[in-house]
Each structure stands twice: as C-alpha cells, then as structure tokens.
Amino acid sequence: MSSVQTAAQQEEPLDLIRYQLDEMVFVKLRGAREMKGKLQGYDSHCNMVLSDATEFIYGDRKEDVKVKESEMVFVRGDSIILISPIEE
Amino acid sequence: MVPILWYTHYRSSLNYFYIMSETKTDPTNFLSSVIGSTIVVKLHNGVEYKGDLQSIDGYMNVVLRSAKEYVEDFESKSFGDVFIRGNNGMYTIL
Known part of the structure; x- marks a missing residue:
C-alpha cells in the first residue's frame, strides 16, 4: 500500500516541462540544432509548440551558425535530446 | 463464506507480489531509489x-x-x- 502512495507523490520528469509553460526554454535537437522559444504546449512524446522561436543550426566549424527565426513552430518529440529552462 | 475465503487468499497473494517486487528491482526502480x-x-x-x-x-x-x-x-x-x-x-x- 505504501508503495502506491509514494508513486503518486513522486514527480515525473515531464512535470519539469509543465512548470516551463509560457516561459522561455532551450531545446537541444538532433542534427546539431538548438532552439530557444516560449513554450506554448507539449505532450508525452515531447512534441512541442514554441512561439517567438530562434533556431541555431551548427555547421562543422563552430563559427558557421545559421539562425532562423519563426513566430510559431511545432517540434516533433523524437528529434528532441534535452529541454532546459532559460534562466534570466 | 466463500467470498471471504477468496478475499483472504487474494490479499496474501498481493502481499507475496509486493515482497517479490521489493526484492527484485528493475532498472527504473533502481534508478528511482x-x-x-x-x-x-x-x-x-x-x-x-x-x-x-x-x-x-x-x-x-x-x-x-x-x-x-x-x-x-x-x-x-x-x-x-x-x-x-x-x-x-x-x-x-x-
């Protein structure tokens, strides 16, 4: 019985993302891409919608970085490596 | 009478399962510990x-x-x- 209670109390990793709704997040993606944007929504696959997003695409050398801006973008969950809140 | 017997049996098998899950840990259980x-x-x-x-x-x-x-x-x-x-x-x- 006690094991059931602790399971209910325990925080899941996706709870961290829930706290970041409507906040700026940093997302690292496959294919040497990174994205920063305001988190509008997400699901259990880590599919997410970011607004005012900036995408950084890194080339072979550190200097060549392509920057793309988009007003609203949907990111498919399977390309996500990590998500972190941006501290200001 | 029969339902009560069934109930106690059910309880003890649950306990057994609980003990088993305590002794054998799977990777996620281990990591959560x-x-x-x-x-x-x-x-x-x-x-x-x-x-x-x-x-x-x-x-x-x-x-x-x-x-x-x-x-x-x-x-x-x-x-x-x-x-x-x-x-x-x-x-x-x-």
Missing part, C-alpha cells in the same frame, strides 16, 4: 551530462539538477535544470 545522488548520463552521441538526479520515469526520461554538459571530457555548458528524453540515453553511472 538513487534519486538525489549525482549521476552521469551518457547519450548515444557521446555527450555526457553530470548532475543530481531529480526524477525519472518509465521511458527513462530523467531530470538532472545543476547539470553540466561534457563534450569529449571538456565541460561545455551548464544548466540549472535539464530534462533529457529517455531515448537518447546510452547508460547511467553513479
């Missing part, structure tokens, strides 16, 4: 993350607190909190 300690997570792409384990779920998604990113053994970045999607993980070191 070390919440709070510092771990290193290595991803398929070779990048390592070292931080205090905050939570883990069945997909092996993890949240690390005060995590540092190491690329080829050099510290390259640090995060306050970081969520790592489970499918990227290769192994975890305590």
Whole structure:
C-alpha cells in the first residue's frame, strides 16, 4: 500500500516541462540544432509548440551558425535530446 | 463464506507480489531509489551530462539538477535544470 502512495507523490520528469509553460526554454535537437522559444504546449512524446522561436543550426566549424527565426513552430518529440529552462 | 475465503487468499497473494517486487528491482526502480545522488548520463552521441538526479520515469526520461554538459571530457555548458528524453540515453553511472 505504501508503495502506491509514494508513486503518486513522486514527480515525473515531464512535470519539469509543465512548470516551463509560457516561459522561455532551450531545446537541444538532433542534427546539431538548438532552439530557444516560449513554450506554448507539449505532450508525452515531447512534441512541442514554441512561439517567438530562434533556431541555431551548427555547421562543422563552430563559427558557421545559421539562425532562423519563426513566430510559431511545432517540434516533433523524437528529434528532441534535452529541454532546459532559460534562466534570466 | 466463500467470498471471504477468496478475499483472504487474494490479499496474501498481493502481499507475496509486493515482497517479490521489493526484492527484485528493475532498472527504473533502481534508478528511482538513487534519486538525489549525482549521476552521469551518457547519450548515444557521446555527450555526457553530470548532475543530481531529480526524477525519472518509465521511458527513462530523467531530470538532472545543476547539470553540466561534457563534450569529449571538456565541460561545455551548464544548466540549472535539464530534462533529457529517455531515448537518447546510452547508460547511467553513479
């Protein structure tokens, strides 16, 4: 019985993302891409919608970085490596 | 009478199952028992993350607190909190 209670109390990793709704997040993606944007929504696959997003695409050398801006973008969950809140 | 007998039997088999699940731990159970300690997570792409384990779920998604990113053994970045999607993980070191 006690094991059931602790399971209910325990925080899941996706709870961290829930706290970041409507906040700026940093997302690292496959294919040497990174994205920063305001988190509008997400699901259990880590599919997410970011607004005012900036995408950084890194080339072979550190200097060549392509920057793309988009007003609203949907990111498919399977390309996500990590998500972190941006501290200001 | 019969339902009561069935009920006690049911209870004891549940207890048995509970004891079994306590003695045999699966990987996620094991990792949830070390919440709070510092771990290193290595991803398929070779990048390592070292931080205090905050939570883990069945997909092996993890949240690390005060995590540092190491690329080829050099510290390259640090995060306050970081969520790592489970499918990227290769192994975890305590």
